[in-house]
Amino acid sequence: MKTKYIFNLLSLGLVLTSLATTGCHKRPATLTPLPGARTGHIGDVPPTQPLGFDNNTTTSTGIPPVGNPIPMSKDGHVGWIPNTDALKAETVYFDFDSSAIKSGEQSKIDNVAAYLNQNPQAAVRVEGNCDERGTEEYNRSLGERRALAVREYLVRAGVAADRVDTVSYGEDRPAVPGHDEAAYKMNRRDDFVVLTPPQ
Amino acid sequence: MNKKKPLLLLTLLTASLLAGVAGAQQEINISREVNVIGGVKPLPIALSGFSGEAAAVLKFDLEVQGFKVVDDSSAQYELAGGNNGDVHGQLNDRTARTSLLAKAYSGGTTRTQAHALADDVVSAVFHMPGIGQTKIAFKVDTGANSEVYVSDFDGHNAQAVTHDNTIVAAPTWVPRHLALFYVSYKLGNAHIWFHNLATGARDVFARYGGSNLSPAVSPDGSKVAMILSKSGWVDLWVCNIDGSGLKELTHSPQDESSPCWSPDGKWILFAGKVGERRVLRKISPEGGEAQTISTAGAGSPSEPDWSPDGKWIVFTSQYSRGFNICVIPAAGGPATVVVEGEDPSWSPNSRTVVFARRTGNGRVLSLLDVFTKQVKDVKQISGSDSQPSWAK
Numbered sequence A: 001m002k003t004k005y006i007f008n009l010l011s012l013g014l015v016l017t018s019l020a021t022t023g024c025h026k027r028p029a030t031l032t033p034l035p036g037a038r039t040g041h042i043g044d045v046p047p048t049q050p051l052g053f054d055n056n057t058t059t060s061t062g063i064p065p066v067g068n069p070i071p072m073s074k075d076g077h078v079g080w081i082p083n084t085d086a087l088k089a090e091t092v093y094f095d096f097d098s099s100a101i102k103s104g105e106q107s108k109i110d111n112v113a114a115y116l117n118q119n120p121q122a123a124v125r126v127e128g129n130c131d132e133r134g135t136e137e138y139n140r141s142l143g144e145r146r147a148l149a150v151r152e153y154l155v156r157a158g159v160a161a162d163r164v165d166t167v168s169y170g171e172d173r174p175a176v177p178g179h180d181e182a183a184y185k186m187n188r189r190d191d192f193v194v195l196t197p198p199q
Numbered sequence B: 001m002n003k004k005k006p007l008l009l010l011t012l013l014t015a016s017l018l019a020g021v022a023g024a025q026q027e028i029n030i031s032r033e034v035n036v037i038g039g040v041k042p043l044p045i046a047l048s049g050f051s052g053e054a055a056a057v058l059k060f061d062l063e064v065q066g067f068k069v070v071d072d073s074s075a076q077y078e079l080a081g082g083n084n085g086d087v088h089g090q091l092n093d094r095t096a097r098t099s100l101l102a103k104a105y106s107g108g109t110t111r112t113q114a115h116a117l118a119d120d121v122v123s124a125v126f127h128m129p130g131i132g133q134t135k136i137a138f139k140v141d142t143g144a145n146s147e148v149y150v151s152d153f154d155g156h157n158a159q160a161v162t163h164d165n166t167i168v169a170a171p172t173w174v175p176r177h178l179a180l181f182y183v184s185y186k187l188g189n190a191h192i193w194f195h196n197l198a199t200g201a202r203d204v205f206a207r208y209g210g211s212n213l214s215p216a217v218s219p220d221g222s223k224v225a226m227i228l229s230k231s232g233w234v235d236l237w238v239c240n241i242d243g244s245g246l247k248e249l250t251h252s253p254q255d256e257s258s259p260c261w262s263p264d265g266k267w268i269l270f271a272g273k274v275g276e277r278r279v280l281r282k283i284s285p286e287g288g289e290a291q292t293i294s295t296a297g298a299g300s301p302s303e304p305d306w307s308p309d310g311k312w313i314v315f316t317s318q319y320s321r322g323f324n325i326c327v328i329p330a331a332g333g334p335a336t337v338v339v340e341g342e343d344p345s346w347s348p349n350s351r352t353v354v355f356a357r358r359t360g361n362g363r364v365l366s367l368l369d370v371f372t373k374q375v376k377d378v379k380q381i382s383g384s385d386s387q388p389s390w391a392k
Helices: A002-022 A103-118 A136-156 A181-187 B005-019 B025-035 B052-063 B110-126
Strands: A031-033 A081-083 A123-129 A164-170 A189-196 B043-048 B067-069 B077-082 B088-093 B098-106 B135-141 B146-152 B168-173 B179-184 B191-196 B202-206 B212-217 B223-228 B235-240 B257-261 B268-274 B277-283 B291-293 B301-306 B312-319 B322-329 B336-340 B342-346 B352-359 B362-369 B374-377 B384-390
Touching: A103 A123, A103 A136, A123 A136, A136 A164, A136 A189, A136 B168, A136 B212, A136 B223, A136 B257, A136 B301, A136 B384, B043 B052, B052 B067, B052 B110, B052 B374, B077 B110, B088 B110, B098 B110, B135 B168, B135 B362, B146 B168, B146 B179, B168 B212, B168 B384, B179 B212, B191 B212, B202 B212, B202 B223, B223 B257, B235 B268, B257 B301, B268 B301, B277 B301, B277 B312, B301 B342, B312 B342, B322 B342, B322 B352, B342 B384, B352 B384
Parallel strands: A031 B098, A123 A164, B043 B067, B043 B077, B212 B257, B362 B384
Antiparallel strands: A081 A189, A123 A189, B077 B088, B088 B098, B135 B146, B135 B384, B168 B179, B179 B191, B191 B202, B212 B223, B223 B235, B257 B268, B268 B277, B277 B291, B301 B312, B312 B322, B322 B336, B342 B352, B352 B362, B362 B374
């Protein structure tokens, strides 16, 4: 132990001696210059090289897939006026980690289909939501699947597919705060927002 | 690529102890792969001569990269130096009786100089680059809305990237570029945006009908994997970095989520389902059949991230009462449960992971030194912080 300590002292001395002879400001020879002081904006971070993108954002090819899924229309009803109250009573609830529509919930979707039949100028946005028991991106996908399940039901009930938009909020927009099943069961849901054309 | 000599030595030692006799080569390799996660003892190091911010930075950086700061009597390594003026330091290995480095730093702040010294210590001992000067991006939830932030890896110097008063999600870096992809609901639905942090310019990247989710850029920067519902199902898609060449990779009524890339760019790894069972799967970006990767011992996996050295996959496992960070060998295999938490992202040197963990007041970000299981919270900013992505 003692010899080791002496050895360390010796090696330390050697290092210091070599530093003293080579440095000009009592500083080790291996001086590492760093980038200048941060000015506090994001552009400071190396390494950087701007990416080139063409200005055309990607667009839908519109090729319908073969099979059951019902393709989305491009961009939905941008600029239409939302009404969150008209179909507030029809919110559909789901079981944990499931997008299956329970038989007890179907009459609410039938009511939504009837509303759309009576209001031929209106469209609807189905908003899928989850409880917090799931990872964030998993829940964002699950919320979309819940919205798509109800959309599919509406289309089967005769509503034109291009009148139904979907959005998933994952676990970001709980209806009820709280961390228990009483809150969770109210948060696993699809809300309906009526959309009417801008005046 | 990176030579981890001390680590390898330790793990081989562990492995041979477990194997009992050093005879069966195959068995040693297998047990080494499993036991290295969370089973390595941190290297004891003593700091002397540092004060205030420099001392705090050195302790933090070293303890999330394989060291444990101890008092002088029990240290194998000693880092002596000071920060009266510029930071300087020298590292001695008492066991090997050698001096490993002697350096001083100029420019920057005391913080950046101390980070640079910690990086040099990590490099001298583990023969891999340190993480002291790396960046993370993450989501900050302020209640009804959320914004994307960027900060140093330890949470310092945080800056808001978005100010949109809407929901954002899943920020991810473009490899080797000062640029992010993320999801924003700014235009009503979940669209994928590209944001050049060097110029501040941004643009919508994917705005197909339905949801546009979970972007992930290939390691060579040429492709973007993402989750789209444009077909009417929630599927995994890939396209070129300029938006062209869109291709549907999975086509199933179940939902896929959270894709990431293998470091060689040959695989996209994602959370999917076989029947109703949640699994991790990988698929070629060219298409073809997806393969399930075993996560034995860790159910309901999601949010995978493949280590940059290609060896490991870290992911979130969900169980009845919460979430665990788990690690498997990249080929799949028995999972090691490392710590409670979710949404892990590897450091560029494949040593440390940044992740989110839930508290009574929302989520906070923490760093996990995967091999020693040491955990430290990063500096928090107000709100709930989640979905970290480590710049690589």
